[in-house]
Amino acid sequence: MTNVVLDGTDRKIVAVLAREGRISNLELADRIGLSPTPCSRRVKRLEEEGVIMGYGARINPAAMGQSISVMVQVRLSQQAPADIDAFMSAVQRLPQITECLLVTGDLDYVLKVQTRDVEALRDFVLKELKAIPSVAETSTMLILDVAKSTV
Amino acid sequence: MTNVVLDGTDRKIVAVLAREGRISNLELADRIGLSPTPCSRRVKRLEEEGVIMGYGARINPAAMGQSISVMVQVRLSQQAPADIDAFMSAVQRLPQITECLLVTGDLDYVLKVQTRDVEALRDFVLKELKAIPSVAETSTMLILDVAKSTV
DNA sequence: GTTGAAACTTATTAAAC
DNA sequence: GTTTAATAAGTTTCAAC
Numbered sequence: 506m507t508n509v510v511l512d513g514t515d516r517k518i519v520a521v522l523a524r525e526g527r528i529s530n531l532e533l534a535d536r537i538g539l540s541p542t543p544c545s546r547r548v549k550r551l552e553e554e555g556v557i558m559g560y561g562a563r564i565n566p567a568a569m570g571q572s573i574s575v576m577v578q579v580r581l582s583q584q585a586p587a588d589i590d591a592f593m594s595a596v597q598r599l600p601q602i603t604e605c606l607l608v609t610g611d612l613d614y615v616l617k618v619q620t621r622d623v624e625a626l627r628d629f630v631l632k633e634l635k636a637i638p639s640v641a642e643t644s645t646m647l648i649l650d651v652a653k654s655t656v
Numbered sequence: 657m658t659n660v661v662l663d664g665t666d667r668k669i670v671a672v673l674a675r676e677g678r679i680s681n682l683e684l685a686d687r688i689g690l691s692p693t694p695c696s697r698r699v700k701r702l703e704e705e706g707v708i709m710g711y712g713a714r715i716n717p718a719a720m721g722q723s724i725s726v727m728v729q730v731r732l733s734q735q736a737p738a739d740i741d742a743f744m745s746a747v748q749r750l751p752q753i754t755e756c757l758l759v760t761g762d763l764d765y766v767l768k769v770q771t772r773d774v775e776a777l778r779d780f781v782l783k784e785l786k787a788i789p790s791v792a793e794t795s796t797m798l799i800l801d802v803a804k805s806t807v
Numbered sequence: 808g809t810t811g812a813a814a815c816t817t818a819t820t821a822a823a824c
Numbered sequence: 825g826t827t828t829a830a831t832a833a834g835t836t837t838c839a840a841c
Contacts, residue, residue, distance in 0.1 A: 526711035560677035610797035
């Protein structure tokens with residue numbers, strides 16, 4: 506990753522766009538105290554430099570009938586490249602998995618999973634996750650509340 | 657949460673906007689196979705119904721000099737409302753904490769934390785997190801890779 | 808649901824300072 | 825960096841089908 510020099514104005518832009526990704530350039534410029542022209546240039550530069558990787562809508566899973574959110578910690582029994590590949594392809598394939606992090610510590614992967622209800626979660630864990638040969642151990646924590654989120 | 661009925665077209669719209677939040681209505685309509693007018697109406701309806709909660713830019717923390725990402729599991733010693741309030745206000749105050757989830761299981765909260773380097777992480781854990789009186793126990797996992805992300 | 812057109816708002820670029 | 829101006833593009837609303 507090429508390191509990028511960001512001044513205070515750039516950081517203001519990033520902070521605003523992180524929360525309001527669809528704000529118009531005119532309002533963004535007004536918000537950060539800059540005129541539209543250099544504001545637009547800075548945004549384009551931040552996009553080209555990879556500081557801003559893209560934009561996305563924040564979707565409410567509950568409103569879409571996905572009311573169960575869980576964190577699943579997964580330990581793989583085998584760590585050979587073929588085992589990791591098999592696990593990774595399953596992770597990419599399963600739409601219930603919205604996030605997958607490789608972590609240090611006691612467990613190897615942390616997944617964020619969303620399902621319609623507890624039955625769908627049970628089916629997911631038993632029939633999908635534990636069906637992956639390299640998965641040795643899973644531990645599920647139900648997410649009761651999102652207390653802070655920058656997304 | 658009021659449950660919303662979404663048809664296949666709505667789900668297509670959500671799927672596209674989740675990935676490309678700044679797509680124009682004309683291109684979105686073309687992408688999902690609908691004309692611009694009803695497409696725009698559907699998007700507005702999805703926003704009003706709370707399915708789409710907002711839009712945001714995807715920021716690359718590494719490009720901003722925040723190269724360390726960790727998951728921190730936190731157990732509170734005291735669960736009285738005052739203790740939870742103290743912890744929550746610290747969570748909101750500390751910019752390193754980008755996500756905070758209340759979970760069931762062994763530990764009470766899971767945090768996603770970003771810092772500039774390991775020294776900043778050490779200072780954060782020792783001087784900020786452990787300084788909160790209600791925090792009894794923390795466990796930190798370094799995030800080595802993001803293998804999947806819907807954001 | 809579709810198309811088409813008009814009115815309005817932005818974005819983008821260039822030129823000046 | 826700023827402002828102004830002009831062109832291009834997108835959004836919104838309306839009518840008619």
